[in-house]
Amino acid sequence: xxxxxxxxxxxxxxxxxxxxxxxxxxxxxxxxxxxxxxxxxxxxxxxxxxxxxxxxxxxxxxxxxxxxxxxxxxxxxxxxxxxxxxxxxxxxxxxxxxxxxxxxxxxxxxxxxxxxxxxxxxxxxxxxxxxxxxxxxxxxxxxxxxxxxxxxxxxxxxxxxxxxxxxxxxxxxxxxxxxxxxxxxxxxxxxxxxxxxxxxxxxxxxxxxxxxxxxxxxxxxxxxxxxxxxxxxxxxxxxxxxxxxxxxxxxxxxxxxxxxxxxxxxxxxxxxxxxxxxxxxxxxxxxxxxxxxxxxxxxxxxxxxxxxxxxxxxxxxxxxxxxxxxxxxxxxxxxxxxxxxxxxxxxxxxxxxxxxxxxxxxxxxxxxxxxxxxxxxxxxxxxxxxxxxxxxxxxxxxxxxxxxxxxxxxxxxxxxxxxxxxxxxxxxxxxxxxxxxxxxxxxxxxxxxxxxxxxxxxxxxxxxxxxxxxxxxxxxxxxxxxxxxxxxxxxxxxxxxxxxxxxxxxxxxxxxxxxxxxxxxxxxxxxxxxxxxxxxxxxxxxxxxxxxxxxxxxxxxxxxxxxxxxxxxxx
RNA sequence: GCCCCAGUAGCUCAAUGGAUAGAGCGCCUGACUUCGAAUCAGUAGGUUGGGGGUUCGAGUCCCUCCUGGGGCGCCA
Numbered sequence: 001x002x003x004x005x006x007x008x009x010x011x012x013x014x015x016x017x018x019x020x021x022x023x024x025x026x027x028x029x030x031x032x033x034x035x036x037x038x039x040x041x042x043x044x045x046x047x048x049x050x051x052x053x054x055x056x057x058x059x060x061x062x063x064x065x066x067x068x069x070x071x072x073x074x075x076x077x078x079x080x081x082x083x084x085x086x087x088x089x090x091x092x093x094x095x096x097x098x099x100x101x102x103x104x105x106x107x108x109x110x111x112x113x114x115x116x117x118x119x120x121x122x123x124x125x126x127x128x129x130x131x132x133x134x135x136x137x138x139x140x141x142x143x144x145x146x147x148x149x150x151x152x153x154x155x156x157x158x159x160x161x162x163x164x165x166x167x168x169x170x171x172x173x174x175x176x177x178x179x180x181x182x183x184x185x186x187x188x189x190x191x192x193x194x195x196x197x198x199x200x201x202x203x204x205x206x207x208x209x210x211x212x213x214x215x216x217x218x219x220x221x222x223x224x225x226x227x228x229x230x231x232x233x234x235x236x237x238x239x240x241x242x243x244x245x246x247x248x249x250x251x252x253x254x255x256x257x258x259x260x261x262x263x264x265x266x267x268x269x270x271x272x273x274x275x276x277x278x279x280x281x282x283x284x285x286x287x288x289x290x291x292x293x294x295x296x297x298x299x300x301x302x303x304x305x306x307x308x309x310x311x312x313x314x315x316x317x318x319x320x321x322x323x324x325x326x327x328x329x330x331x332x333x334x335x336x337x338x339x340x341x342x343x344x345x346x347x348x349x350x351x352x353x354x355x356x357x358x359x360x361x362x363x364x365x366x367x368x369x370x371x372x373x374x375x376x377x378x379x380x381x382x383x384x385x386x387x388x389x390x391x392x393x394x395x396x397x398x399x400x401x402x403x404x405x406x407x408x409x410x411x412x413x414x415x416x417x418x419x420x421x422x423x424x425x426x427x428x429x430x431x432x433x434x435x436x437x438x439x440x441x442x443x444x445x446x447x448x449x450x451x452x453x454x455x456x457x458x459x460x461x462x463x464x465x466x467x468x469x470x471x472x473x474x475x476x477x478x479x480x481x482x483x484x485x486x487x488x489x490x491x492x493x494x495x496x497x498x499x500x501x502x503x504x505x506x507x508x509x510x511x512x513x514x515x516x517x518x519x520x521x522x523x524x525x526x527x528x529x530x531x532x533x534x535x536x537x538x539x540x541x542x543x544x545x546x547x548x549x550x551x552x553x554x555x556x557x558x559x560x561x562x563x564x565x566x567x568x569x570x571x
Numbered sequence: 572g573c574c575c576c577a578g579u580a581g582c583u584c585a586a587u588g589g590a591u592a593g594a595g596c597g598c599c600u601g602a603c604u605u606c607g608a609a610u611c612a613g614u615a616g617g618u619u620g621g622g623g624g625u626u627c628g629a630g631u632c633c634c635u636c637c638u639g640g641g642g643c644g645c646c647a
Contacts, residue, residue, distance in 0.1 A: 032587070505587080
């Protein structure tokens with residue numbers, strides 16, 4: 001990336017200035033390159049000389065002048081300027097900018113990719129909603145974050161696996177099975193009450209009817225426990241199929257569905273448990289088995305580990321096995337992290353969790369450390385919960401309370417593209433309020449259409465060009481010197497930087513903002529510059545501009561696809 | 572009580588410690604007999620919740636207070 005080239009260019013210039021005696025000797029500070037907000041400040045800028053003022057005991061502007069004097073000028077540099085109070089502003093060469101159109105046309109769908117991952121393996125685990133009900137809009141935010149993050153990491157050179165963790169054992173699935181049994185029995189006319197704490201949602205009534213219609217009274221003729229066991233399996237299969245379909249409707253597909261139960265069946269849990277136990281991490285107390293966190297501080301004090309997430313250390317012990325012998329959810333999580341990092345050998349495991357699971361992060365980090373693994377190999381993306389309203393009224397929602405606004409409902413109302421874009425625009429840290437009534441009303445003015453319109457408009461230009469028999473063959477991109485053309489290309493070549501930013505900060509929402517800026521640059525260009533024209537004097541420029549808009553179409557499509565949004569040829 | 576996240580234009584939200592805090596929606600003014608007006612060009616709108624501090628420079632970092640959300644179970 002140009003940005004990295006610039007960093008090196010400036011670093012070399014500083015060292016050279018020191019060597020030649022223009023600047024005193026001091027340790028090089030980190031050279032940061034930023035994109036100035038003000039167009040007049042060029043394409044890139046660095047404030048590094050401001051920070052060097054004290055080290056060099058010189059005025060920042062003087063330092064900047066001496067650094068600039070020692071800078072090499074490779075072909076991509078247009079001009080370099082020093083600006084008060086000591087910025088170095090770099091403007092790219094217009095000729096080099098224009099030439100990037102050819103680069104984009106060569107790289108096509110790979111344009112925007114960067115190699116930060118170096119082929120290392122990362123697993124992104126997302127949604128992982130309990131398979132006891134349909135996906136909610138909250139799961140939608142999880143899905144969009146995780147899925148887009150996976151796209152971004154893949155574009156950033158990581159080998160990515162997308163995983164859905166299926167909680168197919170434990171209290172909730174038992175309640176689900178018992179609830180289903182009741183609904184099934186009711187469908188056959190029996191007066192079977194819903195269990196206490198059961199799932200009251202209407203979807204189970206439907207499922208009970210379906211199973212009754214398909215299997216008749218087969219399950220009623222069994223022992224009750226046996227029937228519930230059979231219905232649990234049947235219900236789980238149906239629920240997972242429904243979840244898969246709901247996720248698919250949003251364009252989300254998984255590489256692997258990991259069963260929680262399999263962690264026990266495949267003795268992953270046993271292996272991990274024995275390791276922790278033999279190393280003294282587990283303690284028996286009050287009839288239960290606890291993971292102790294008090295060992296932690298002694299273990300690696302001063303080890304200098306730099307957590308990506310500055311979490312508070314876990315300060316309390318947590319139950320792994322209940323006094324009745326049943327493992328807790330935490331027990332599964334322990335086995336699962338071992339499964340991810342050791343057995344399957346992922347270099348990095350990313351979990352996408354709602355903020356309500358925040359309290360579990362520190363104990364997961366603690367367990368990872370206890371297993372002798374680098375805690376930086378697990379990262380938790382926490383997103384703030386979505387509060388829902390309908391017509392201004394708060395909707396209290398939950399699978400266990402029965403009232404649900406399903407993801408499918410929203411996708412059917414406003415479409416997958418608008419849903420994804422809407423859920424992706426905000427950073428994960430911001431709590432969002434979603435009024436379904438308003439969202440439906442406003443879906444037609446969702447900015448996603450502005451971006452897609454740009455893509456469709458270009459497709460239309462090509463349809464028109466074909467009618468006129470105009471092609472881009474032999475187009476000379478060096479003719480692209482118009483300010484609107486240059487501005488558009490400058491936006492286009494930002495994509496790799498945006499991908500890098502999203503991957504480094506694990507915040508894919510930058511994509512939505514970039515997409516709008518890119519589309520805006522295109523629409524401005526379109527208004528100012530005629531692409532296809534009958535004017536003979538325009539022929540050469542027209543060919544060059546066809547190349548430009550094809551490149552723009554490519555970058556728009558790549559950006560949209562990273563977000564999991566379609567790039568329509570017409571709309 | 573303790574911990575985490577947030578508070579920025581009327582609304583929804585951006586802004587790797589940098590220059591004059593930006594978009595979209597909404598408001599107002601202009602632009603379609605030539606490639607798609609789901610568009611473009613422009614106007615208005617701000618004490619970045621309050622108060623201290625660090626820094627050459629703070630929306631961003633630290634302290635404190637206020638408001639909202641979430642967590643602190645042998646629940647998941």
